Amino acid sequence: MMNGWFEGVVRQGHGVASGVNSESPYTKGTIAIQSPLFKRLGLDLSAYWHGTINLCFKPLEIVLQNPDYKFENMFWTELHPPETFSFWNIKIRMSDGGQTNGLIYYPHPETKIRHWQSASILEILAPRLEKLGSGTPLQIQTADGCMQLIDGCRLRAKLLEFLKFRVLASPDYFFSDSSQQGKREWLSSTNPEFLILPDADLNYVWEQAKNLYTENK
Incomplete structure (x- = not known):
């Protein structure tokens, strides 16, 4: 069973996941570096753009449960200790009504040393979506019981x-x-x-x- 649709607003990210941030130590982007490791563990990200969409729900905060995939203490860089990652299968609906599949990408904050992320922002993996700039509304749908928005x-x-x-x-x-x-x-x-x-x-x-x-x- 699926939840209803959650609508957020796209916000500009740090450019670390995609590698566009020239000050990031991960010049290829973190998703490109991590993808082969996730594939070996059973999650193929080849259908998705090697970057994340930052979807903001402020002032509400996101609570996630029951991931479809969880990889604990994955070593992927020499720059900090291993991290734990969870993923949720989602549907994405654009403002023009078009839909596609995607994933919530969730580096667990207790193991994510270098980059703080607001509890109001989700990182989404999706195929490259055209005309998706900062301020664009976007809806996602998860399986029932996986996501809630709280004050x-x-x-x-x-x-x-x-x-x-x-x-x-x-x-x-x-x-x-x-x-x-x-x-x-x-x-x-x-x-x-x-x-x-x-x-x-x-x-x-x-x-x-x-x-x-x-x-x-």
């Missing part, structure tokens, strides 16, 4: 407020189990609304709560 700023602020009185009531007890599993089990029983937040966001809010509401900073 991350609102949820993080709401979670911090939700934690406030629970921390103040018993700070030692509250932080006695700050493991990822412990956080999620506690939220599951108290307020499942926040379970959509990624692990990194939960860790950030927990640390904020500890700094703001306890003396053990």
Whole structure:
């Protein structure tokens, strides 16, 4: 089953994936370098342009789950440690109604050392699409349960407020189990609304709560 269509706006990227950035150490482009490695692991990218489309959904943030492909700790350059990559099969619909297949290309941020990417931007692999410039609207469709758009700023602020009185009531007890599993089990029983937040966001809010509401900073 497929999700509905998500509409974003194309934004200019860093030019690292395609190799057009003259200051990038990857002169061939990262996609061209990585493609043979992905092919050996079972994912053929030969149908796609060796660059990415940056699709922006600001002010909303993207949450991805259940990838079609995941390659952990792939070594592809001497310049930094191995990275983990996930991919999702998608359909792409242009403003003129034309459609094509593509992939969400997701270098996991916890292993992506050199280039920070906004949580509101997706990198898309697709055949070369004509007349696709910055500001162009573009729609994508994923399988059901793979992608959601959330108001991350609102949820993080709401979670911090939700934690406030629970921390103040018993700070030692509250932080006695700050493991990822412990956080999620506690939220599951108290307020499942926040379970959509990624692990990194939960860790950030927990640390904020500890700094703001306890003396053990």
